[in-house]
Amino acid sequence: MNTINNSLIFLGTGAAEAIPAFFCRCGYCEHARKHGGKDVRSRSAFRLNENVHIDLGPDLFHQLVKTGLDVHDLTDVLITHTHSDHLNFFEMLLKDCAVVTNGNKPVRIYVSETAYSWATGMFRQCVLGDYANDEQGYKQWQQRFPITALPYYEPASIGGYTVTPLKGTHGGYGEGEIAANYLITLPDRRIFYYASDTGYFFEETFTYLEKVKLDILVMECTFGGDESRGDYVKGHLDLKNFNLVLDRLLANGTIDQGTKVYATHINHKHPLHHDQLQDAFDRTSPVSVIVAFDGMAIE
Numbered sequence: 001m002n003t004i005n006n007s008l009i010f011l012g013t014g015a016a017e018a019i020p021a022f023f024c025r026c027g028y029c030e031h032a033r034k035h036g037g038k039d040v041r042s043r044s045a046f047r048l049n050e051n052v053h054i055d056l057g058p059d060l061f062h063q064l065v066k067t068g069l070d071v072h073d074l075t076d077v078l079i080t081h082t083h084s085d086h087l088n089f090f091e092m093l094l095k096d097c098a099v100v101t102n103g104n105k106p107v108r109i110y111v112s113e114t115a116y117s118w119a120t121g122m123f124r125q126c127v128l129g130d131y132a133n134d135e136q137g138y139k140q141w142q143q144r145f146p147i148t149a150l151p152y153y154e155p156a157s158i159g160g161y162t163v164t165p166l167k168g169t170h171g172g173y174g175e176g177e178i179a180a181n182y183l184i185t186l187p188d189r190r191i192f193y194y195a196s197d198t199g200y201f202f203e204e205t206f207t208y209l210e211k212v213k214l215d216i217l218v219m220e221c222t223f224g225g226d227e228s229r230g231d232y233v234k235g236h237l238d239l240k241n242f243n244l245v246l247d248r249l250l251a252n253g254t255i256d257q258g259t260k261v262y263a264t265h266i267n268h269k270h271p272l273h274h275d276q277l278q279d280a281f282d283r284t285s286p287v288s289v290i291v292a293f294d295g296m297a298i299e
């Protein structure tokens with residue numbers, strides 16, 4: 001079996017504006033343009049295996065080319081929230097253009113219950129465009145890309161994984177949308193938590209996580225080495241707030257020194273390039289943290 005196809009892979013590790021950010025000539029972006037490497041970050045997305053992805057951003061094509069993979073056998077996509085760097089239906093609709101496919105297997109799309117209304121409205125707009133009243137046409141699209149609302153805190157069986165959406169302190173385009181951070185039991189029984197996008201966690205999320213021991217924690221660190229944001233900040237994390245979350249998770253017994261912790265979803269608005277951010281984590285974090293990069297696999 002092609003093991004890479006069944007590896008946990010960071011397809012993208014950037015924020016919405018990516019790195020280098022298209023319109024930007026800041027020192028961070030210019031450094032990334034000149035030196036490339038791990039500082040080049042496409043929009044965040046994650047591959048659990050060949051059948052199941054987390055998020056569906058605008059960079060899927062380049063992410064698959066970079067990793068030498070395809071989505072021929074993709075069957076399920078977990079969407080964290082509806083911001084365009086995480087949910088982008090256009091890529092899915094291009095399945096129609098494929099010549100050799102896995103037949104008419106649907107690609108099931110899962111969103112939080114607070115994202116459902118906006119996501120289905122956007123999907124309808126995307127597939128019908130000017131034919132807004134084509135109910136028959138819409139039903140056909142719905143059968144090929146069914147969208148399911150996942151209630152928070154309710155485990156669901158998806159593609160061989162047990163998936164429970166918890167609440168991240170980050171919104172979406174939907175009215176009152178709360179980003180889903182996914183607690184996932186992998187087929188090998190390891191417990192994996194994908195916490196992006198989020199700021200310092202809700203108390204209810206810390207409380208829920210008290211009853212699990214994470215084997216793998218992937219958590220956003222959007223503002224990296226920016227030390228100006230304060231403590232316990234909602235919306236997004238930075239190194240200091242990332243460590244405040246780790247302190248709580250460690251105290252609660254949710255993580256320990258054996259937990260593999262990764263930082264992802266990193267933007268350009270701070271002074272620490274990849275290696276400098278890794279050094280900062282090495283110096284300051286209560287457990288070992290690895291700064292992820294595009295194409296990196298978790299062993």
Ligand SMILES: Nc1ccn([C@@H]2O[C@@H]3COP(=O)(O)O[C@H]3[C@H]2O)c(=O)n1
Nearest residue numbers: 014015016017083085197222267269
């Ligand atoms: N005050 C802010 C807030 C957000 N941002 C960036 O805008 C991005 C929007 O999508 P995102 O993926 O949530 O990441 C956000 C920050 O990188 C920013 O640059 N300044």
